[in-house]
Amino acid sequence: QSVLTQPPSVSAAPGQKVTISCSGSTSNIGNNYVSWYQQLPGTAPKLLIYDNNERPSGIPDRFSGSKSGTSATLGITGLQTGDEADYYCGTWDSSLSAGVFGGGTKLTVL
Amino acid sequence: EVQLVESGGGLVKPGGSLRLSCAASGFTLSSYNMNWVRQAPGKGLEWVSLITVSNNNIYYADSARGRFTISRDNAKNSLFLQMNSLRAEDTAVYYCARLGSSSNAFDFWGQGTMVTVSS
Numbered sequence: 001q002s003v004l005t006q007p008p009s010v011s012a013a014p015g016q017k018v019t020i021s022c023s024g025s026t027s028n029i030g031n032n033y034v035s036w037y038q039q040l041p042g043t044a045p046k047l048l049i050y051d052n053n054e055r056p057s058g059i060p061d062r063f064s065g066s067k068s069g070t071s072a073t074l075g076i077t078g079l080q081t082g083d084e085a086d087y088y089c090g091t092w093d094s095s096l097s098a099g100v101f102g103g104g105t106k107l108t109v110l
Numbered sequence: 111e112v113q114l115v116e117s118g119g120g121l122v123k124p125g126g127s128l129r130l131s132c133a134a135s136g137f138t139l140s141s142y143n144m145n146w147v148r149q150a151p152g153k154g155l156e157w158v159s160l161i162t163v164s165n166n167n168i169y170y171a172d173s174a175r176g177r178f179t180i181s182r183d184n185a186k187n188s189l190f191l192q193m194n195s196l197r198a199e200d201t202a203v204y205y206c207a208r209l210g211s212s213s214n215a216f217d218f219w220g221q222g223t224m225v226t227v228s229s
Contacts, residue, residue: 002154035215037155044205044222045147045155050215088155092214097169099145099157 003028004089006102012079013110020074020105022089028100032092034072036065039086039104048087049074079109112136112218114206119223126196126227132189132206132220140184143209145216146191148202148225156202159191160209173199196227 005023012018022034036049047056049065052072064075072089089102118130130146146158159180160169168180179192189206203222210217 033214035213037216039155044219045207045216046219047210047215047217050210050213050217054213056213056217086154090155090157090216098171099147099160099169101147101155101157104154 002103003093003096003100004091004102006087006089006105008103009106009108011108011110014079014081016079017075017077018079018107019076020087020089020107022072022074022102024070024072024091024100026070027095028070028091028093029067029072030070031094034065034067034089034091036063036072036074037088037090038083039088041085045088076107081109083107084109112208114208114218114220116204116206116220116223119204119225121226121228122196123229124197124227127192127194128196128225130191130193130204130206130223130225132191134187134189134208137208139182139187139189142211144180144182144189145207145209146178146180146189147205147207147216147219148200149205149222150199150202153202158204161189193225196225198227201225201227 033051037045039045052067053065093100113135161180177195205222207216208218
């Protein structure tokens with residue numbers, strides 16, 4: 001059971017938009033920055049979004065992040081088949097003094 | 111180019127020990143907080159441990175506390191994870207991950223090393 005809650009799967013057609021939610025509590029998302037990671041099959045995770053809504057260099061602006069209260073959201077527009085991957089949210093939990101991740105969301109581009 | 115290369119994984123019997131290493135290149139390890147994150151087969155990511163730049167602060171997941179020890183050798187640009195009293199549920203790919211200096215996120219990851227605990 002993950003500390004952060006994500007939907008197990010989402011799907012959308014190529015070119016469409018999808019959002020992935022990440023729900024937590026005041027001890028984690030509510031008071032710490034959220035990051036998002038993309039894990040393509042058989043590869044290591046890759047940072048997509050940091051500090052709630054910032055993109056590292058090289059990450060296209062099709063990817064966006066937001067945070068409100070104890071929830072965060074990853075948005076992906078202009079979906080491509082190459083976006084099919086597992087997506088994870090992560091943050092620090094101040095009560096646990098530990099890093100925490102969501103359970104991951106598998107994105108299928110139909 | 112930033113690179114993190116893990117090594118030391120393998121097959122070990124329950125109760126055994128392994129020492130994982132992570133060789134860093136392309137940046138100065140001593141300037142960054144470093145982490146271990148694992149992923150059991152077919153499962154999600156699980157944070158394992160964090161060591162801060164000056165070793166002043168070390169944190170562990172409950173699943174690792176008391177059995178695993180994180181350490182670093184800044185002179186050798188290397189991160190380590192000593193794992194003792196291994197259990198079947200420790201079977202996973204273990205990644206070392208750098209915490210960004212200006213971001214609260216794991217900005218670079220290694221390719222991972224597989225640890226299998228089985229009799």
